[in-house]
Amino acid sequence: MKRIAIAAALIGLSACSATSPTGRNQLLMFSADEMRQMGDQSFAQIKQKEQLSTNKAINQYVQCVTAALTKPEHLRAVDDSQQEQWDLVVFDSDQVNAFALPGGHIGVYTGLLKAAQTPDQLAAVIGHEIGHVLADHGNEQVSRGQATNLGLQVIEAALGASGSQNQGMIMAGLGLGAQVGILLPFGRQQESESDVIGLELMARAGFDPAASIALWQNMAKASGGNAPMEFMSTHPAHDTRINELSKRQPEAQGLYKQAQQQGYQPQCKVPS
Numbered sequence: 001m002k003r004i005a006i007a008a009a010l011i012g013l014s015a016c017s018a019t020s021p022t023g024r025n026q027l028l029m030f031s032a033d034e035m036r037q038m039g040d041q042s043f044a045q046i047k048q049k050e051q052l053s054t055n056k057a058i059n060q061y062v063q064c065v066t067a068a069l070t071k072p073e074h075l076r077a078v079d080d081s082q083q084e085q086w087d088l089v090v091f092d093s094d095q096v097n098a099f100a101l102p103g104g105h106i107g108v109y110t111g112l113l114k115a116a117q118t119p120d121q122l123a124a125v126i127g128h129e130i131g132h133v134l135a136d137h138g139n140e141q142v143s144r145g146q147a148t149n150l151g152l153q154v155i156e157a158a159l160g161a162s163g164s165q166n167q168g169m170i171m172a173g174l175g176l177g178a179q180v181g182i183l184l185p186f187g188r189q190q191e192s193e194s195d196v197i198g199l200e201l202m203a204r205a206g207f208d209p210a211a212s213i214a215l216w217q218n219m220a221k222a223s224g225g226n227a228p229m230e231f232m233s234t235h236p237a238h239d240t241r242i243n244e245l246s247k248r249q250p251e252a253q254g255l256y257k258q259a260q261q262q263g264y265q266p267q268c269k270v271p272s
């Protein structure tokens with residue numbers, strides 16, 4: 001009981017309300033610096049744990065898509081975020097998974113390429129992940145605690161951020177739940193918001209936004225088995241997702257055409 005009171009008091013003291021890139025009110029408890037630190041630590045931890053891909057063609061391919069998406073002019077167009085430096089690591093793993101973390105760290109698992117089959121589809125996933133970071137969803141997750149015991153533990157862990165137990169909680173809050181076995185999925189609003197940001201980002205970068213629909217269809221197919229797929233377990237799909245992406249196509253296609261005219265035509269070669 002006392003722990004709950006302390007956590008509640010701390011939330012009250014340090015919470016600040018902010019507005020997401022799509023205009024939604026957010027409760028954020030942590031500074032950008034604190035989030036960056038959590039992102040840096042989590043990324044270091046994952047890199048230690050997972051095997052890095054040494055496949056040159058795959059690395060070049062994923063890097064090509066990532067570099068096109070993270071051009072500062074595109075990031076600035078979708079959000080006033082200061083995050084302009086991004087680094088990428090490709091993990092050699094059958095997991096259908098990808099993530100992006102505060103501090104500008106992107107991880108892509110080679111298994112993802114089974115669901116994201118073209119450069120445009122891959123851009124849809126990575127754009128969606130970047131959307132979670134630009135919209136401060138990790139901050140929101142560790143701040144809000146989702147009204148559960150688990151959430152409370154996340155808050156406490158984040159407040160006293162040290163030790164390997166706490167690290168797992170923070171990582172779950174940042175969307176790495178599948179990696180640490182603590183599921184704390186993003187919420188429906190966060191998923192929609194990342195879809196919107198990702199769609200605009202990919203279109204501005206010269207990737208065909210129509211591919212976002214095919215991508216989510218592939219994801220749904222890939223997760224049709226018994227076990228929930230890694231990506232879908234922390235990024236739950238909702239039945240309106242494809243409808244919303246369809247509704248936004250005309251606007252996104254306009255941005256895509258404009259990007260092509262401006263010379264944003266990424267040539268990323270799919271590894272054979």
Ligand SMILES: [Zn+2]
Binds near residue numbers: 234
């Ligand atoms: Zn997501």
